Amino acid sequence: MIDHPAVIRDVPLAPMTTYKVGGSARFMAEPRDLAELREILENLPSDIDVVVLGRGSNVVIADSGIDGLVIRLGSGFQKAGFTDDGTVDAGGGVALPKLARLAAKHGRSGLGFYVGIPGSVGGAVRMNAGGHGSDTASVIDHAVVLDIASAEVQQWEPDALALGYRRSGLGSEHIVVQATFVTRSGSSTELENELREITRWRKEHQPGGTLNAGSVFKNPEGDHAGAIIERSGLKGERFGPVAVSNIHANFLVAADVATANDIFRFVEHIRSIVLERVGIDLEPEIRFLGSFQQEAHHENH
Ligand SMILES: Cc1cc2nc3c(=O)[nH]c(=O)nc-3n(C[C@H](O)[C@H](O)[C@H](O)COP(=O)(O)OP(=O)(O)OC[C@H]3O[C@@H](n4cnc5c(N)ncnc54)[C@H](O)[C@@H]3O)c2cc1C
Numbered sequence: 314m315i316d317h318p319a320v321i322r323d324v325p326l327a328p329m330t331t332y333k334v335g336g337s338a339r340f341m342a343e344p345r346d347l348a349e350l351r352e353i354l355e356n357l358p359s360d361i362d363v364v365v366l367g368r369g370s371n372v373v374i375a376d377s378g379i380d381g382l383v384i385r386l387g388s389g390f391q392k393a394g395f396t397d398d399g400t401v402d403a404g405g406g407v408a409l410p411k412l413a414r415l416a417a418k419h420g421r422s423g424l425g426f427y428v429g430i431p432g433s434v435g436g437a438v439r440m441n442a443g444g445h446g447s448d449t450a451s452v453i454d455h456a457v458v459l460d461i462a463s464a465e466v467q468q469w470e471p472d473a474l475a476l477g478y479r480r481s482g483l484g485s486e487h488i489v490v491q492a493t494f495v496t497r498s499g500s501s502t503e504l505e506n507e508l509r510e511i512t513r514w515r516k517e518h519q520p521g522g523t524l525n526a527g528s529v530f531k532n533p534e535g536d537h538a539g540a541i542i543e544r545s546g547l548k549g550e551r552f553g554p555v556a557v558s559n560i561h562a563n564f565l566v567a568a569d570v571a572t573a574n575d576i577f578r579f580v581e582h583i584r585s586i587v588l589e590r591v592g593i594d595l596e597p598e599i600r601f602l603g604s605f606q607q608e609a610h611h612e613n614h
Contacts, residue, residue, distance in 0.1 A: 315340050315361065315382060317353050326374045326383065329366060331431060331526050334573040335374025335603070338364075338383035346389030347459075347466070347490055354464040357382065363461050364602055365488045367436030368408060371526050375603025376573045386435060390490060395419045400454055401494045405435030409442070417508055422499030423452050425507045429515040430527075435489035440598075441476040445511055450476035457491040458483065466490065479531050479598050520558040524567040529580060530595040538595055539563035542583065545590045552579040577605045 324341035327333045340361070344350035357363070362381030366372070386406030393403040393415055401421065403412055409427035412434065416424040426445040430437065438456050441449045456474060459466045475482030483489065515521065530538035542548065542562040550557045554568035555575050565583075567576060580597055588594050 315353075315357060317342070317356055319344060319349055319353060320382065324383070326366070326369075326378065329385065330369030330372055330374055332369075332373055332524050332567055332571075332573075332576065333569065334376070334524075334567065334571055334576065336376050336378025336573075338379045338381075340382040341385070342382065343385045343387035344389075345387040350384070350386075350459065350488070350490070351464040351466075353382075353384075354459075354461060364485070365435070366602075367406070367433035367439075368431060370431045371436060371440055371598070372600045372602050373526065373573050373576050375601065375605055377604055379603045384488065386433070386488075386490070390435075395421060399496050399498065401496055403434045403492055403494065405433065405438075405489045405491055407434045409433065409437055413508060416496060417501055417504035420499055420501045420504065421496035422504055423447070423496040424494060425504060425511060428508045428511050429519075434492050438474065438476075438489045438492050439481055439483050439487075440479055441481050442479075445514075448476070450474075452494045452496070454493040454495045456489050456493070459488040459490050461486050461488060518561060520560045520564050520566050523558070523564075524569065524571070525558070525564045526599045528563045529565050529583075529597060529599050530563055531598045533593060533595070536593075537563070541587060541591060541593055541595065545583075545587045547583060547586060550583075552582055555579045557583070573601075573603075574605065577601060581607070 320340050320342045324338045326338055327335050342353050364379050364381055365384050390404035390406035393407050393412055395401050409430045409432050413424050413428035426447045430442050437449045456469045457466055458469045532538050539562040547557050548562045549559050553575050554571035556566050558564040558566045584595050
Protein backbone atom coordinates (compact mmCIF):
# COMPACT_ATOMS: atom_id res chain seq x y z
CA MET A 314 0.00 0.00 0.00
CA ILE A 315 1.21 3.49 -0.75
CA ASP A 316 0.21 6.05 1.80
CA HIS A 317 0.07 9.37 -0.01
CA PRO A 318 -3.04 11.40 -0.91
CA ALA A 319 -1.80 11.97 -4.47
CA VAL A 320 -1.60 8.23 -5.16
CA ILE A 321 -4.74 6.59 -6.51
CA ARG A 322 -5.48 2.94 -7.34
CA ASP A 323 -6.51 1.03 -10.46
CA VAL A 324 -6.29 3.72 -13.10
CA PRO A 325 -6.91 2.73 -16.77
CA LEU A 326 -3.85 3.64 -18.81
CA ALA A 327 -5.11 3.11 -22.37
CA PRO A 328 -6.52 6.67 -22.66
CA MET A 329 -3.08 8.03 -21.72
CA THR A 330 -1.39 6.47 -24.75
CA THR A 331 -1.67 7.07 -28.48
CA TYR A 332 -2.38 3.36 -29.17
CA LYS A 333 -5.23 3.45 -26.61
CA VAL A 334 -4.53 -0.14 -25.54
CA GLY A 335 -3.47 -1.79 -22.30
CA GLY A 336 -4.70 -2.32 -18.76
CA SER A 337 -4.60 -0.31 -15.57
CA ALA A 338 -1.95 0.98 -13.25
CA ARG A 339 -2.16 -0.62 -9.82
CA PHE A 340 -1.13 2.78 -8.45
CA MET A 341 -0.92 6.11 -10.22
CA ALA A 342 0.21 9.60 -9.28
CA GLU A 343 0.41 12.89 -11.13
CA PRO A 344 2.61 14.92 -8.77
CA ARG A 345 1.99 18.63 -9.26
CA ASP A 346 5.59 19.63 -8.58
CA LEU A 347 9.05 18.35 -7.66
CA ALA A 348 8.41 18.55 -3.91
CA GLU A 349 5.33 16.32 -4.23
CA LEU A 350 7.12 13.89 -6.55
CA ARG A 351 9.99 13.53 -4.09
CA GLU A 352 7.60 13.11 -1.16
CA ILE A 353 5.80 10.25 -2.95
CA LEU A 354 9.07 8.51 -3.78
CA GLU A 355 10.56 8.98 -0.33
CA ASN A 356 7.56 7.20 1.22
CA LEU A 357 7.40 4.42 -1.33
CA PRO A 358 7.76 0.80 -0.12
CA SER A 359 10.89 -0.63 -1.77
CA ASP A 360 9.01 -3.54 -3.41
CA ILE A 361 6.91 -1.22 -5.63
CA ASP A 362 8.15 -0.73 -9.19
CA VAL A 363 7.91 2.77 -10.61
CA VAL A 364 7.20 3.47 -14.27
CA VAL A 365 7.21 6.97 -15.69
CA LEU A 366 4.77 7.70 -18.47
CA GLY A 367 5.01 10.79 -20.64
CA ARG A 368 2.37 11.40 -23.30
CA GLY A 369 2.31 7.70 -24.14
CA SER A 370 3.28 8.21 -27.79
CA ASN A 371 6.06 5.65 -27.93
CA VAL A 372 4.71 2.89 -25.70
CA VAL A 373 2.44 -0.12 -25.67
CA ILE A 374 1.06 -0.83 -22.20
CA ALA A 375 0.45 -4.54 -21.50
CA ASP A 376 -3.17 -5.75 -21.38
CA SER A 377 -2.50 -6.86 -17.79
CA GLY A 378 -1.53 -3.29 -16.96
CA ILE A 379 1.32 -2.20 -14.76
CA ASP A 380 1.72 -3.80 -11.38
CA GLY A 381 3.41 -0.85 -9.75
CA LEU A 382 3.26 2.92 -9.48
CA VAL A 383 2.85 4.88 -12.71
CA ILE A 384 3.97 8.47 -12.51
CA ARG A 385 2.91 11.19 -14.91
CA LEU A 386 4.33 14.64 -14.39
CA GLY A 387 1.54 17.02 -13.34
CA SER A 388 0.75 20.70 -13.75
CA GLY A 389 3.98 22.16 -12.32
CA PHE A 390 6.00 20.27 -14.95
CA GLN A 391 4.01 21.66 -17.89
CA LYS A 392 5.63 25.09 -18.03
CA ALA A 393 8.26 26.53 -20.34
CA GLY A 394 10.26 29.72 -19.71
CA PHE A 395 12.22 31.70 -22.29
CA THR A 396 15.30 33.59 -21.14
CA ASP A 397 17.05 36.56 -22.78
CA ASP A 398 20.18 34.51 -23.47
CA GLY A 399 18.18 32.23 -25.80
CA THR A 400 17.85 29.20 -23.54
CA VAL A 401 14.47 27.63 -22.87
CA ASP A 402 13.69 25.83 -19.61
CA ALA A 403 10.90 23.33 -20.12
CA GLY A 404 9.27 21.05 -17.56
CA GLY A 405 9.48 17.32 -18.26
CA GLY A 406 5.73 17.18 -18.92
CA VAL A 407 5.58 19.91 -21.58
CA ALA A 408 4.05 18.65 -24.84
CA LEU A 409 6.58 18.89 -27.68
CA PRO A 410 4.19 20.47 -30.25
CA LYS A 411 3.35 23.12 -27.65
CA LEU A 412 7.07 23.78 -27.06
CA ALA A 413 7.62 24.17 -30.82
CA ARG A 414 4.72 26.64 -31.10
CA LEU A 415 5.80 28.66 -28.05
CA ALA A 416 9.36 28.89 -29.40
CA ALA A 417 8.08 30.18 -32.77
CA LYS A 418 5.92 32.73 -30.99
CA HIS A 419 8.94 33.94 -29.01
CA GLY A 420 11.05 34.14 -32.18
CA ARG A 421 13.31 31.29 -31.05
CA SER A 422 14.53 28.89 -33.71
CA GLY A 423 15.72 25.26 -33.40
CA LEU A 424 12.73 23.54 -31.76
CA GLY A 425 10.40 23.52 -34.81
CA PHE A 426 10.98 19.80 -35.52
CA TYR A 427 9.11 18.98 -32.30
CA VAL A 428 5.82 20.20 -33.77
CA GLY A 429 5.04 16.81 -35.30
CA ILE A 430 6.21 14.66 -32.39
CA PRO A 431 3.33 14.09 -29.97
CA GLY A 432 5.47 13.31 -26.91
CA SER A 433 6.68 15.20 -23.85
CA VAL A 434 10.00 16.85 -23.07
CA GLY A 435 10.92 14.01 -20.66
CA GLY A 436 10.06 11.35 -23.25
CA ALA A 437 12.02 13.27 -25.90
CA VAL A 438 15.16 13.34 -23.76
CA ARG A 439 14.84 9.65 -22.85
CA MET A 440 14.33 8.66 -26.52
CA ASN A 441 16.43 11.41 -28.12
CA ALA A 442 13.38 12.20 -30.22
CA GLY A 443 14.14 13.79 -33.55
CA GLY A 444 13.11 14.40 -37.13
CA HIS A 445 13.44 16.81 -40.05
CA GLY A 446 17.23 16.82 -39.78
CA SER A 447 17.44 17.49 -36.05
CA ASP A 448 17.09 15.71 -32.75
CA THR A 449 17.04 16.38 -29.02
CA ALA A 450 20.82 15.90 -28.78
CA SER A 451 21.32 18.85 -31.16
CA VAL A 452 19.28 21.30 -29.09
CA ILE A 453 19.67 20.28 -25.45
CA ASP A 454 21.92 22.14 -23.04
CA HIS A 455 21.27 19.94 -19.99
CA ALA A 456 18.51 18.04 -18.21
CA VAL A 457 17.46 17.86 -14.58
CA VAL A 458 17.09 14.19 -13.68
CA LEU A 459 15.59 12.61 -10.59
CA ASP A 460 16.87 9.26 -9.38
CA ILE A 461 13.82 7.21 -8.35
CA ALA A 462 15.57 5.19 -5.61
CA SER A 463 17.11 8.15 -3.79
CA ALA A 464 14.61 10.88 -4.89
CA GLU A 465 17.68 13.09 -5.46
CA VAL A 466 17.88 15.42 -8.46
CA GLN A 467 21.00 16.11 -10.48
CA GLN A 468 21.86 18.19 -13.51
CA TRP A 469 22.93 15.94 -16.40
CA GLU A 470 25.15 17.44 -19.08
CA PRO A 471 25.05 16.10 -22.67
CA ASP A 472 28.01 13.77 -22.01
CA ALA A 473 26.14 12.01 -19.21
CA LEU A 474 22.88 11.95 -21.20
CA ALA A 475 24.77 10.04 -23.92
CA LEU A 476 22.12 10.71 -26.53
CA GLY A 477 22.38 8.50 -29.60
CA TYR A 478 19.92 7.46 -32.29
CA ARG A 479 16.63 7.04 -30.36
CA ARG A 480 18.46 6.17 -27.17
CA SER A 481 20.05 7.77 -24.12
CA GLY A 482 22.02 6.90 -21.03
CA LEU A 483 18.83 7.29 -18.99
CA GLY A 484 17.20 4.16 -17.60
CA SER A 485 13.92 3.18 -15.98
CA GLU A 486 15.33 4.44 -12.65
CA HIS A 487 15.38 8.05 -13.88
CA ILE A 488 12.78 10.77 -14.35
CA VAL A 489 13.59 13.82 -16.47
CA VAL A 490 11.87 16.62 -14.58
CA GLN A 491 13.19 19.49 -16.69
CA ALA A 492 15.31 20.19 -19.73
CA THR A 493 17.07 23.30 -20.93
CA PHE A 494 17.36 23.87 -24.65
CA VAL A 495 19.55 26.21 -26.65
CA THR A 496 17.83 28.21 -29.38
CA ARG A 497 18.81 30.86 -31.91
CA SER A 498 16.89 33.96 -32.70
CA GLY A 499 14.57 33.89 -35.72
CA SER A 500 11.59 35.60 -37.28
CA SER A 501 8.26 34.41 -35.88
CA THR A 502 6.67 34.52 -39.34
CA GLU A 503 9.37 32.29 -40.82
CA LEU A 504 9.26 29.95 -37.84
CA GLU A 505 5.49 29.65 -38.09
CA ASN A 506 5.87 28.86 -41.80
CA GLU A 507 8.35 26.14 -40.86
CA LEU A 508 5.80 24.62 -38.44
CA ARG A 509 3.13 24.69 -41.15
CA GLU A 510 5.48 23.02 -43.62
CA ILE A 511 6.42 20.26 -41.16
CA THR A 512 2.75 19.68 -40.30
CA ARG A 513 1.86 19.51 -44.00
CA TRP A 514 4.70 17.04 -44.65
CA ARG A 515 3.56 14.82 -41.78
CA LYS A 516 -0.05 14.80 -43.01
CA GLU A 517 1.17 13.67 -46.40
CA HIS A 518 3.64 11.01 -45.24
CA GLN A 519 2.15 9.60 -42.05
CA PRO A 520 -1.19 7.95 -41.26
CA GLY A 521 -2.71 10.86 -39.32
CA GLY A 522 -5.86 10.32 -37.29
CA THR A 523 -5.10 6.64 -36.64
CA LEU A 524 -4.07 4.76 -33.52
CA ASN A 525 -0.28 4.36 -33.70
CA ALA A 526 2.91 5.17 -31.81
CA GLY A 527 5.00 6.57 -34.65
CA SER A 528 7.85 4.51 -36.07
CA VAL A 529 7.77 1.02 -34.62
CA PHE A 530 11.32 -0.01 -35.52
CA LYS A 531 14.59 1.91 -35.47
CA ASN A 532 16.21 2.55 -38.85
CA PRO A 533 19.27 0.34 -39.23
CA GLU A 534 22.41 2.26 -40.18
CA GLY A 535 22.14 3.54 -43.77
CA ASP A 536 18.66 2.11 -44.36
CA HIS A 537 15.02 2.74 -43.46
CA ALA A 538 12.91 0.29 -41.46
CA GLY A 539 9.84 1.23 -43.54
CA ALA A 540 11.65 0.45 -46.81
CA ILE A 541 12.92 -2.86 -45.37
CA ILE A 542 9.39 -3.84 -44.32
CA GLU A 543 8.21 -2.99 -47.87
CA ARG A 544 11.07 -5.02 -49.39
CA SER A 545 9.93 -7.91 -47.22
CA GLY A 546 6.52 -7.73 -48.90
CA LEU A 547 4.71 -6.67 -45.75
CA LYS A 548 3.26 -3.26 -46.70
CA GLY A 549 -0.47 -3.33 -46.01
CA GLU A 550 -0.14 -6.71 -44.21
CA ARG A 551 -2.77 -7.34 -41.53
CA PHE A 552 -2.59 -9.27 -38.34
CA GLY A 553 -6.10 -9.31 -36.90
CA PRO A 554 -6.92 -5.73 -35.93
CA VAL A 555 -3.41 -4.34 -36.57
CA ALA A 556 -2.06 -3.41 -40.00
CA VAL A 557 1.16 -2.18 -41.59
CA SER A 558 0.23 1.30 -42.77
CA ASN A 559 -0.12 1.74 -46.53
CA ILE A 560 1.21 5.28 -46.15
CA HIS A 561 4.32 4.52 -44.08
CA ALA A 562 5.33 0.88 -43.60
CA ASN A 563 7.11 1.56 -40.30
CA PHE A 564 3.79 2.59 -38.73
CA LEU A 565 1.57 -0.16 -37.38
CA VAL A 566 -1.97 1.10 -37.20
CA ALA A 567 -4.38 -0.45 -34.70
CA ALA A 568 -8.16 -0.72 -34.96
CA ASP A 569 -9.95 0.34 -31.79
CA VAL A 570 -10.63 -3.31 -30.90
CA ALA A 571 -6.92 -4.17 -30.93
CA THR A 572 -5.24 -5.31 -27.74
CA ALA A 573 -1.69 -4.68 -26.61
CA ASN A 574 -0.97 -8.32 -27.24
CA ASP A 575 -2.15 -8.03 -30.87
CA ILE A 576 0.41 -5.25 -31.38
CA PHE A 577 3.14 -7.15 -29.54
CA ARG A 578 2.58 -10.31 -31.56
CA PHE A 579 2.49 -8.41 -34.85
CA VAL A 580 5.78 -6.69 -34.03
CA GLU A 581 7.33 -10.10 -33.28
CA HIS A 582 5.82 -11.50 -36.48
CA ILE A 583 7.24 -8.69 -38.62
CA ARG A 584 10.66 -9.10 -37.02
CA SER A 585 10.78 -12.78 -37.79
CA ILE A 586 9.48 -12.42 -41.39
CA VAL A 587 11.94 -9.57 -42.12
CA LEU A 588 14.81 -11.60 -40.68
CA GLU A 589 13.81 -14.62 -42.75
CA ARG A 590 13.23 -12.72 -46.02
CA VAL A 591 15.94 -10.04 -46.05
CA GLY A 592 18.26 -11.09 -43.20
CA ILE A 593 17.88 -7.91 -41.11
CA ASP A 594 17.02 -8.05 -37.40
CA LEU A 595 14.91 -4.93 -36.82
CA GLU A 596 15.10 -3.43 -33.36
CA PRO A 597 11.84 -2.02 -31.96
CA GLU A 598 11.85 1.69 -31.16
CA ILE A 599 8.53 1.55 -29.32
CA ARG A 600 8.63 0.41 -25.71
CA PHE A 601 6.53 -2.40 -24.28
CA LEU A 602 5.68 -1.63 -20.66
CA GLY A 603 4.43 -4.42 -18.38
CA SER A 604 4.36 -8.18 -19.08
CA PHE A 605 3.98 -9.57 -22.59
CA GLN A 606 3.93 -13.20 -23.51
CA GLN A 607 6.29 -14.43 -26.15
CA GLU A 608 4.41 -16.70 -28.57
CA ALA A 609 5.91 -20.08 -29.45
CA HIS A 610 4.74 -19.62 -33.06
CA HIS A 611 2.78 -17.06 -35.02
CA GLU A 612 -0.45 -17.41 -36.87
CA ASN A 613 -1.25 -14.96 -39.59
CA HIS A 614 -4.92 -14.13 -39.59
C1 LIG B 1 2.25 10.13 -34.84
C2 LIG B 1 3.58 9.97 -34.15
C3 LIG B 1 4.71 10.51 -34.74
C4 LIG B 1 5.95 10.37 -34.12
N1 LIG B 1 7.03 10.92 -34.71
C5 LIG B 1 8.24 10.81 -34.11
C6 LIG B 1 9.40 11.41 -34.71
O1 LIG B 1 9.34 12.02 -35.77
N2 LIG B 1 10.59 11.28 -34.07
C7 LIG B 1 10.70 10.62 -32.87
O2 LIG B 1 11.81 10.55 -32.32
N3 LIG B 1 9.62 10.05 -32.29
C8 LIG B 1 8.40 10.13 -32.88
N4 LIG B 1 7.31 9.56 -32.28
C9 LIG B 1 7.49 8.78 -31.03
C10 LIG B 1 7.31 9.58 -29.73
O3 LIG B 1 6.47 10.70 -29.90
C11 LIG B 1 8.66 10.03 -29.15
O4 LIG B 1 9.49 8.92 -28.85
C12 LIG B 1 8.48 10.85 -27.85
O5 LIG B 1 9.71 11.38 -27.46
C13 LIG B 1 7.93 10.01 -26.69
O6 LIG B 1 7.56 10.89 -25.65
P1 LIG B 1 6.39 10.52 -24.65
O7 LIG B 1 6.30 11.59 -23.65
O8 LIG B 1 5.14 10.18 -25.38
O9 LIG B 1 6.99 9.21 -23.98
P2 LIG B 1 6.23 7.87 -23.60
O10 LIG B 1 5.76 7.19 -24.83
O11 LIG B 1 5.23 8.13 -22.53
O12 LIG B 1 7.46 7.05 -22.99
C14 LIG B 1 8.53 6.64 -23.81
C15 LIG B 1 9.69 6.20 -22.91
O13 LIG B 1 10.20 7.34 -22.24
C16 LIG B 1 10.08 7.18 -20.83
N5 LIG B 1 9.70 8.49 -20.29
C17 LIG B 1 8.60 9.22 -20.54
N6 LIG B 1 8.64 10.38 -19.85
C18 LIG B 1 9.80 10.38 -19.15
C19 LIG B 1 10.42 11.27 -18.24
N7 LIG B 1 9.85 12.42 -17.86
N8 LIG B 1 11.62 10.92 -17.73
C20 LIG B 1 12.23 9.75 -18.07
N9 LIG B 1 11.68 8.86 -18.90
C21 LIG B 1 10.48 9.17 -19.45
C22 LIG B 1 9.01 6.11 -20.62
O14 LIG B 1 9.18 5.43 -19.40
C23 LIG B 1 9.25 5.22 -21.83
O15 LIG B 1 10.31 4.34 -21.59
C24 LIG B 1 6.05 9.69 -32.88
C25 LIG B 1 4.89 9.16 -32.29
C26 LIG B 1 3.67 9.29 -32.90
C27 LIG B 1 2.44 8.74 -32.25
